[in-house]
Amino acid sequence: MITGRVLIQGGGIGGLVAATALAQRGIEVDVVEHRPADSVLGVGLIQPPNALRVMAEIGVLDECLAAGYPGGGIRVIGPDGTVLADAPARVPEDLPVAGSGLQRRELCRILLEAAVKAGARLYHGVTTAAIADSTDGVTVTFSGESAPADGRYDLLAGFDGIRSAVRRHLFGERYEPRFTGFSVWRVSLPRPAELDRTVFAFAGPVKATLIPLSANDCYLALVAPEASPQHGLSAPGIAGQMVAMLAPFGGWIGALREVIPGQDSAAYGPIEEVTVAEPWARGRILAGGDATHATSPHMAQGAAMAAEDAIVLAHELDRAQRLDQALTAWYQRRAPRAGLVQSYSTALMRQEQGEPTEADLRLLELPLPAVQARLAQPY
Ligand SMILES: Cc1cc2nc3c(=O)[nH]c(=O)nc-3n(C[C@H](O)[C@H](O)[C@H](O)COP(=O)(O)OP(=O)(O)OC[C@H]3O[C@@H](n4cnc5c(N)ncnc54)[C@H](O)[C@@H]3O)c2cc1C
Numbered sequence: 001m002i003t004g005r006v007l008i009q010g011g012g013i014g015g016l017v018a019a020t021a022l023a024q025r026g027i028e029v030d031v032v033e034h035r036p037a038d039s040v041l042g043v044g045l046i047q048p049p050n051a052l053r054v055m056a057e058i059g060v061l062d063e064c065l066a067a068g069y070p071g072g073g074i075r076v077i078g079p080d081g082t083v084l085a086d087a088p089a090r091v092p093e094d095l096p097v098a099g100s101g102l103q104r105r106e107l108c109r110i111l112l113e114a115a116v117k118a119g120a121r122l123y124h125g126v127t128t129a130a131i132a133d134s135t136d137g138v139t140v141t142f143s144g145e146s147a148p149a150d151g152r153y154d155l156l157a158g159f160d161g162i163r164s165a166v167r168r169h170l171f172g173e174r175y176e177p178r179f180t181g182f183s184v185w186r187v188s189l190p191r192p193a194e195l196d197r198t199v200f201a202f203a204g205p206v207k208a209t210l211i212p213l214s215a216n217d218c219y220l221a222l223v224a225p226e227a228s229p230q231h232g233l234s235a236p237g238i239a240g241q242m243v244a245m246l247a248p249f250g251g252w253i254g255a256l257r258e259v260i261p262g263q264d265s266a267a268y269g270p271i272e273e274v275t276v277a278e279p280w281a282r283g284r285i286l287a288g289g290d291a292t293h294a295t296s297p298h299m300a301q302g303a304a305m306a307a308e309d310a311i312v313l314a315h316e317l318d319r320a321q322r323l324d325q326a327l328t329a330w331y332q333r334r335a336p337r338a339g340l341v342q343s344y345s346t347a348l349m350r351q352e353q354g355e356p357t358e359a360d361l362r363l364l365e366l367p368l369p370a371v372q373a374r375l376a377q378p379y
Contacts (some may be wrong), residue, residue: 002317002326003027004154007140008120008168009128011035014289014306015159016111019195020058021314023118030121030148035123043186043265044105044219045204046211049092049099049376051304055310056095061112065097066160067106069212071197072098079203081251087369092376101211101219103188107303123148127268130167131156133283155323156285157313159306162274164291170282180296182349183226185242188265191218194252198300203248207352210253220256221297222246224352229270244319271296271349275309275342280334281327288313293338299353301375305338308379337379344371 005311006022008015011033023029024089037040047055047064049072055061074087089098116122135153158166163179192210195218199210207223222245233241243257260266276292289306320326348368349361356364 001023001281002154002323003271005030005130005152006155006157007032007153008159010158010160010164010289010291011112011122011124012159012161012289012306013107013111015157016108016115017054017307018157018159018288018310019115019120019122020060020118021110021117021311024058024121025314025318027069027317029115029119030123030153031124032096032126032128032142032144032147033113034127034144035124037122041267042219043188043267044101044103044211044213044217045107045303047100047102047107047302048097048300048304048372050301050379053092053101053378054304054307056115057311060110061095061305063110064102064107065100067110067214068100068102069191069214070100071212072100073197073198075199077201077251077253079201079249079253081253082366090373090376100235101213102140102186103213103217115118121148121185128156128165130200131166131285133285134163135283138284154284156289158285159289159310160287162272162290162294164287166285167274167276167287167291170285170287171278175274175276175292177274177294179225179229180271180273180313180346181225182223182271182353183225183229184206184269184271184297185222185224185238185245186258186265186269187220187239187242187268188213188261189218189220189256189259189263191216192252192256199253201249201253202317202352205353206245206248208246208249223271223349226270230268233268235264235266236261238268239263241268242266265369269377273342273346275339279328279331281331284323286313286327286330288334293300293342295338295342296345296349298348299371301341301345302332304375305341308337309334312379322379333379340371341375344368357368
């Protein structure tokens with residue numbers, strides 16, 4: 001088992017799971033997060049079985065389920081509200097449910113408390129200013145108020161998201177985010193009574209996804225093609241565009257047009273991908289989660305993959321005698337799963353918009369339930 005001092009850059013989902021899992025093993029962990037303590041980006045998310053299994057390993061499964069809307073399964077409806085298909089999800093033997101939706105801020109609160117309870121030190125409003133890797137340690141200086149003292153760590157783990165500075169430190173500008181040609185509009189809304197599982201509905205080029213997040217809340221995401229990303233949109237402007245995009249929908253989804261205006265959670269973002277096509281670690285520095293394999297959200301697996309990266313890192317540090325062995329084994333275990341999620345999600349996105357490539361069609365010969373069943377297996 002490898003011990004020592006670990007610095008984690010990024011206090012999002014991957015970073016907080018890594019902090020908790022490593023601190024629970026007696027490793028000294030500092031986490032630097034450049035945002036203030038109370039800011040969480042994003043609306044809600046689905047935790048598929050593999051994500052729930054990570055939550056169970058770090059001891060927060062019950063809290064996640066209590067804070068969210070446990071269930072699983074999907075329903076596809078027509079633009080008029082007619083139910084077209086219902087697909088219940090299989091509950092894995094080691095879990096109480098097949099999935100759960102929850103508010104992102106709730107998940108981050110639960111993970112942050114778990115990391116602190118395990119003994120990790122969290123520094124908000126702080127980032128690394130300079131990083132120097134050598135055979136006997138990574139020497140780091142910090143910027144930001146209330147930063148830890150500059151010093152030496154045995155490992156630097158970059159879970160700093162799609163615009164990762166750690167990725168740039170490792171690979172330069174080689175793996176910058178790529179715009180996929182699709183964007184997503186999101187808002188948190190009161191949960192309609194009809195919404196008891198994840199619902200998909202299509203009208204023309206717009207895909208609507210509705211996810212229950214708690215007894216009271218849900219999350220609406222609209223995905224549509226876009227020639228180039230928009231900039232500087234305000235929450236009211238985004239809400240207005242969402243109302244217009246819902247025009248072809250009737251039934252209870254169409255009725256959401258009445259409640260969207262005035263929701264200050266309305267958010268917009270281009271869907272971007274990152275694929276680091278070489279080992280994600282060099283020397284004593286690694287990058288994981290969205291930093292190395294950001295994916296389109298079509299399988300609801302991006303955060304699950306970041307969480308898996310984090311827990312598998314802990315497993316491999318447990319197992320190996322030397323850091324280089326642990327990081328090689330970590331990458332070899334993680335790359336195939338993250339790659340499958342990324343390529344299948346992209347294929348689904350293009351197929352839904354009628355633009356699949358030959359390679360997409362070959363991949364999609366493997367049905368979605370088969371891919372989900374594979375991902376539901378232990379990582
Ligand atoms: C619309 C949409 C819906 C999605 N739905 C789902 C879903 O249902 N289920 C699912 O599993 N996934 C979903 N995802 C994917 C998921 O959001 C990401 O894959 C996940 O958040 C990645 O986790 P991460 O820890 O790698 O990065 P992040 O969660 O982005 O965390 C990175 C953290 O690093 C911090 N940071 C960045 N730069 C620095 C720096 N220089 N110094 C210090 N800190 C820094 C950031 O502030 C942030 O807190 C969705 C994504 C989108 C866009």
